[in-house]
Amino acid sequence: MSVTTSAAPDRNRRSRRREALRGWSYAAPTALFVLFVFVVPLGLVLQMSGSDWPLLGGNQGWNFPENFADAASHRLFWDSIWFTLKYTVITTVLLLGLGLGLALLVQESTRWKSVLRTAFLVPSALGLASASLLFYVLYSPYAGPFADLMQAWGFTFLGTPDGALWSTVFLIVWRFAGFYMLLMLVGLQGIPDDVYEAARIDGASRWQTFRDITLPLLRPTFALTTVLCVTGSLLAFEQFYILTKGGPDNSTMTIVQLIYNVAFQGQNDLGVAGALSVIVLLALIVINVVQLRVLRRGEES
């Protein structure tokens, strides 16, 4: 009798331990992945941002908060932030507007629906670096299709600050418009037909339907696409690295291009580059939280 009373809790404990072990074994691969792919690099960047760490010399010891002061006083810090924000606003407005427009265009079941959807989506299948190289050649005064015209008119796509900005924006719109069209299309198709049916019965015009039904019900889609677009634009790098390298005259210097330059092109200072990265990370967290809060509040109201 005494044997059975002491054995039962033991079995229970063993089975609980086995369950916990099983739970850990399910979670362990992901936990390890998260540890090495997210936590360790993040820890490394934090360590870098507080250390005197030249690219070629290795870690020379603690240097906090000097790195942050150096980062904030870099001659291109505010210029790059201003340019990145300007670029983000332009691309977000254009991509979301165009994405919605294209989605509305291909939403109706027409004969050409599939062809158009595919045509708009094809550029998204191309890697951003490959697309940038393609446009680098297109814009080239030597190899590009407009080379003769450009030489005759003394015009270069990437030769002036405005030209470089809008040439890059054009590439990005070409590359991403189809992708945002797809997201918008999913949002549009999530709106129940009954709502439109009811509006039609009530005699709503097309514009009223769009303004009072489509746009409000697309709010969750807008929340997602805005976060994606803003985050992607704030972190813009490949297109500028390949097309402009931040030039001419540092006029297209994004904050990530500046981080790259500080780390690998000239200053070779991983500490200051790390501090800049941490600043960008914190700014992104704040911006995303604010964005989601605003959009969610609108949703609740």
Add this chain to the structure above:
Amino acid sequence: MINHRRRGLRALTAIVAATTLVGLAGCAANDDTPPAAEDIGPEGVDDGTTLTLWTRAPLEKQANLLVDAYNASHENQVELTVVPNDDYVAKVGAAAGSGGLPDLFAADIVYVPNWVEQGLFQDISAQIDGLDFKDQINQGHLSAGTSDGKEHILPFVLDLSMLFWNKELFAEAGLDPESAPANLTEFAEAAKKIQALGKDGVYGTATGLNCGGCLVFTWFPSVWADGDEVLSDDGTESLLASDTAKAVYDTWNDLWESGAVLPSSQDEAGPTWTAAFTEGNVGLMFYPATLLSSTPFDVGVAGIPGPDGGASTFVGGDGIGISKDSDKAAQAWSFLNWMMSEDAQVEVLAKNDDVVSRSDFANNEYAAKDPRLVTINEVAGQGDTPVAMNFQQAFNAPGSPWLTLVRNAVLQGTDTVDADNDEITAILQQ
């Protein structure tokens, strides 16, 4: 509550442990010391070892020729990795931090002083001192690799900036195809005359006005040709606001405003800065001597003149040394020693229209067949290689203060040379 706290503590411990591990890894990599000097011998060891070598893309052709010739005549085998120019510093930096540098690696000569100072190359003074032709080796490259009296690199490939002119376009413009402009004023006049031909897509001259490295390579010699300097002896002060330097900017500003400069030069960041000349669409320009063999038409070659004449050149290219991470120094020296031999200098480099690194081979049998090569080899002796620790940041980096100075003075025509020059000095002194 306690559970939550405990879980939070565990997570924190994990992060701290991971960060510490990473930190330790960084420290460990940092503590790497160069292998102890071993008895390498005057000719190194040729025992069938496989060596790794990195070079940057602009020198790919010469590196391939040298590596192929060495591999064909030795038991050791060199595996060459060619890295895009823009990524080279980042790749070397990352490898240096993790102890993963190849056995041998070449470096743009203007970066060599910094990289030597950082301890990326092994000290090979004893081996270089043992070469009985040491005095004949290009002194600019040797001195760039010398720190505290210790030598670390040998010249890998010399790349000189020269004045090239298209003889056909010169003849069409009524200029003498056989004689070079004697000074910058004549250079500008020739460019304008070729521009005046009004040929579709043909321009007087071209340069890389958004490429710090190209401008350093081709405009510094104009200052040297007049007997001036571009940097102080210790490399911490920029002298690029001198009267001579200002005369150079004024000449180019005049050329730009007259429309005789290829328009895309304004945006040229480097990758295609020589393309228009190679295609025969530019009358004359300052151009890398390494491209002589791949220029498909008749060109004249001379040293780069200054505002008042003279001739000079930027002795660029790459130096090469044994990396701090190599434990095959004896085998690596076998490659370096062979590289300085007549077999490599004359039978590989000169034979393929490249510049030799030893002055005693300047008049070799191949150069004798092409007087332009003799000119290049001779001007190499009048050239210079600037030495400064922060050279990349001050001059070569995208958006460097040197680029700002040139773009302000030439494209905008502003009177900001003195202030912009102070910015360069500020970076050189960091």
